[in-house]
Amino acid sequence: MGEGSTALHRAPGLASMTGLPNVHVKRESLNPTGSFKARGMAVAVSRAKELGAKRLVAPSAGNAAGALAAYAAAAGVPATLVMPSDAPLANQIEVVVAGGELILLDGLISDCARLGRAIAEKLNAFDLSTLKEPYRIEGKKTMGLELAEQLEWRLPDAIVYPTGGGTGLIGMWKAFDELEAMGLIGPERPRMFSIQVEGCAPIVRAFNDGKRFAEPWENAQTAAAGLRVPAAIGDFLMLDCLRASKGAAIAVPEQELRPTQLKLASAGLGYLSLETAAAVAALPHLLQQRRIDRKDLVVVFDTGAGFKSDPPSDLRLPVPVPNDPARWDEVIFRIG
DSSP: OOOOOOOEEEOHHHHHHHTOTTEEEEEGGGSTTSBTHHHHHHHHHHHHHHTTOSOEEEEOSSHHHHHHHHHHHHHTOOEEEEEETTSOHHHHHHHHHTTOEEEEESSOHHHHHHHHHHHHHHHTOEEOOTTTSSHHHHHHHHHHHHHHHHTTSOOOSEEEEEOSSOHHHHHHHHHHHHHHHTTSSOSOOOEEEEEEETTBOHHHHHHHTTOSSOOOOTTOOOSOGGGOOSOOTTHHHHHHHHHHTTOEEEEEOGGGHHHHHHHHIIIIIOSBOHHHHHHHHHHHHHHHTTSSOTTSOEEEEEOBBGGGSOOOTTOOOOOOOOSOGGGHHHHHHHHO
16 A cells, blocks of 8 residues: 655754754555554555455554554455453544444453453454564564665664654664675664653563563553553563663653654654654753764654643643634734
8 A cells, every 4th residue: 555665854953853864754654544553564464365365454653553454355265353451542433434333341451461362262363463464574574774875875873763662672682683684784773762762661661670571560551552562572581682782771751742742743754653752852961971973874764643642631622713704813812
């Protein structure tokens, strides 16, 4: 459906906002379904159909559900999506509009995964859960291939990536190894940074504790649905690449997400997701901790469009203006 080949945007507004003159944004929100999940599902659904799958199933906190529903419809294969009942409404609507079978569960994505596995076993459905099959990561890998190509076969000094299940990080790390094996890049690697939110930060905790596996996060909470993943099956793969790259995992406060989202829009970057806002909110912390330098070429991943998140509860839209020219002076006076 036209997934991939997203812009690598040198964003002057973000540079001014962060004091990083060489910061770029990889615009994954421009994919057909509004997030980077389109890449993985394009490959996974195509391969599943090729291998004869008659029904697909997957759990999702949001964007993966919309992507699977869209690509399953394009492939003509029925898909069942299991989502937390408080998943963003835009993602729920996306599934239903595309003809996917939506199941809402009172629980977290880890609970949805258990129900998804039961559906797969009982109905002989092909399970497209994160890292439960090998093809979604092959689609995510193309982010790393594109990044190298767009930077004329060099890699950035740092990659800042909002992390839930973490397949984006894992896929890019795999891509860099393969590019080196083909002789297209050298052995240098970017410092990889996994960004989570303080209300759900299992990878950060494991990284700081020096562990290779992350314990599940109890009572996971954040408005950034894609980051509300209490246990990632690829935890050790993420932690391996973070350490090998001399990167890190950091958590940002929940209260920084909405203000950062607003600042990004005001700085001319458009309406970006809360997950992207988390990655941007991490930049001052990374600078303060001297994990990145102001001269570094830094790539921040914009993983999803803001309109797919639920709006803030305190958002107030204006009252409609009467269609009466005699009263328009009141409006002009008010805004002037």
